[in-house]
Amino acid sequence: MSHRTPWHTHAALRWLVLLALSGLFGGLLQLAQFPAGMLLGCMMAAILLALQLGPVVLPKPVFVLAQAVLGCLMAQSMQPPALDQVLARWPLFVGINVLVMTAGGLLGWWLVRRKVLPGTTALWGIAPGAASAMVLMAESYGADMRLVAFMQYTRVVIVTAVAAWVAHLAMSVADTPVLASSVLVVHDLRHVAATGLLMLVAAVLAHRFNLPAGGMVLALVAGTVLQALGWLVIELPPLLLMLAYAAIGWSVGLRFTRxxxxxxxxxxxxxxxxxAALMGLGLVLALLLVWLAGVAPLTAYLATSPGGADSVVVIAATSAVDVGFVMAMQLVRFLMVLGLGPRLTAWLAR
Incomplete structure (x- = not known):
């Protein structure tokens, strides 16, 4: 008597379902001129697939390479004027992000005191930004990696969806950035090739040395320096960006299992x-930026949004905002969380 394998257990068929759903959801959101429509559509498709049929495996090198693409996207916006802005107003950037990190630590401590989650899991799970790094580090500190992943990526999904919706409501049709008429548009093949080489080297080094979010950090730092020195012009074809958005969306959504x-x-x-409390603090800080520093409301909201840096970068890049300011604020927080997050969490746990 032959035993047939259910169709939905085949990885190839699950990939076909994922691609079809991603194309449908992402296409509809793109048509609606939704910021980060492709990322959100792929995230929704991946969550639906993971919960109904079981996840597929997204190869780690693909995810690292997608992070390197976003690192180059961030570096492209970090022109000398944006860097000068960070240096001139560094107390503002550091102060805002210290408040966000402190709020995350206090909320995690409150969840631990209420015994909502076991051990120090809540502290790692609520840490704002650097979601993938927090998940990887949590296990080595004795936290439940599955629950940390659930908390981190639930926060990323909610914050990303709300931020994209706010950006969609705040922008008029005239404000919407003009999309390239073709996803295959290339202005200078030499610039594309040089940018591709930078992304590849950053991804290989990050994968080789297992650096948390290393693809994004290495591409961002190297791209910013090379661009400032005039040795590199970063050019990212629309098709490459769409593929990177899809990979980031899938990487978040596929982590949600039954x-x-x-x-x-x-x-x-x-x-x-x-x-919700963390998002509320972000909104209050955004209002302070508008009131005290004269920052445009949507720019301030995205800059203080406690989502994953990679997701907020995509929303900022597809919205009518001061992209350099948003990415600088998210970058400062990302580096602070990456450097200080584990120490702060371990101290609070003790």
């Missing part, structure tokens, strides 16, 4: 309260 949700179901209401 097993993780079963473990986290009882803690979900309190986790959502903590995420």
């Amino acid at each position: 097993l993780i949700l079963m473990h986290a179901w009882q803690a979900l209401p309190m986790v959502l309260v903590a995420i």
Whole structure:
């Protein structure tokens, strides 16, 4: 008697379903001129697939390379005027991000005191920014990696969706950045080739040395320096950006499995309260930026949004905002969380 394997257990067929759903959701959001439409559409498709049919495996090198593409996208916006702005107003950038990190630590401590989640899991799970790095580091500090991933990526999904919706509501049709008429547009093949080489080297080094978010950080730092010295002109074809957006969306959505949700179901209401509180603080800080520093409202909101840096970068790049300011603020927080997050979390745990 032959045993047939259910169709949905075949990885190739699941990939076909994922691609079809991503094309459908991403295409509809792009047509609606939604900021980060491709990223959000692919994220929604991946969550639906992971919960209904089981996840597919996104090769790690693909994810690292996608992070390197976003690192180059950030570096492209970090022109000398944007860098001068960061240096001239560094107390503002550091102060805002210290408040966000402190709020995250206090919310995590509150969740631990309420025994919402076991051990130090809540502290790692609520840390704002650097989601993939926090998930990787949490296990080595004795936290439940599955629940940390659930908290981190639930926050990323909610914050990304809300930020994209706010950007969509805030922009008029006239404000919407003009999309390239073809995804295959290339202005200078030499610049594209040089940018591709930078991304490849950054991705290989990050994968080789297992650096958390290394693809994005290495491409960002190297790209910014080379661009400032006049040795590199960063050019990213629209097709490459769309593929990177898709990979980032899939990497977030595919982490949501039924097993993780079963473990986290009882803690979900309190986790959502903590995420809402963190987003509320971001909104208050955005209002302070508008009031005290004269920053445009949408720029301030995206700059203080406690989502994943990679997701907010995509929204900023597809919205009518001061991209350099948003990316500088997110970059400062990302580096602070990456450098100080583990120490702060370990101290709070003790």
